[in-house]
Amino acid sequence: MSELLDVCAVEELPPGARRVVSWADGEIAIFNCAGELLAIEDRCTHDDGPLAEGDLDERNCTLECPRHGALFDLRTGKPRTLPAYVPVETFAVRVADGRIQVEVD
Numbered sequence: 001m002s003e004l005l006d007v008c009a010v011e012e013l014p015p016g017a018r019r020v021v022s023w024a025d026g027e028i029a030i031f032n033c034a035g036e037l038l039a040i041e042d043r044c045t046h047d048d049g050p051l052a053e054g055d056l057d058e059r060n061c062t063l064e065c066p067r068h069g070a071l072f073d074l075r076t077g078k079p080r081t082l083p084a085y086v087p088v089e090t091f092a093v094r095v096a097d098g099r100i101q102v103e104v105d
Contacts, residue, residue: 007100013037020052023104027052028091030102031074033061037093038074039102045079045086046070 005028007013007021013032020029020042027042029052038061042052049067056063061074070084077087092103 002103002105004101004103007102010095010098010100013100016056016058018052018056021102025104028102028104030093030100031056031063033074034058036061037095037100039091039093040072040074040077041089041091043088044068044070044084045088046084051088
C-alpha cells in the first residue's frame with residue numbers, strides 16, 4: 001500500500017529549488033524543474049553519494065552527481081552519462097490542498 005509524504009507548501013519550492021525528505025527507506029529529493037515537480041531517491045547508484053547536492057539543469061531536467069559527475073534524468077531516473085549505469089528510483093509527486101506530496105511504497 002502506498003503512503004503519501006508531506007513535503008512542503010507549493011510556494012516553498014519555487015522553480016530551481018529542491019528539498020530532501022527522509023522516510024523509512026532513505027531520503028528522497030524533490031525538485032521544481034522549471035515548474036515541473038519531480039522526485040528521485042537521493043542516492044547515486046554509482047557510489048551511494050547524495051544526489052541532491054548536485055547541479056540542476058532546469059532546461060533538460062537533469063541532475064549532475066556532485067561526486068563523479070554522472071548525469072541523471074529527473075523524469076525517468078536513468079543515467080545519461082557514466083560512471084553511473086543503473087537508474088535511481090523515481091517517485092510520483094502530486095499537489096493537494098496547496099501541499100506537495102510524494103507517493104512512496
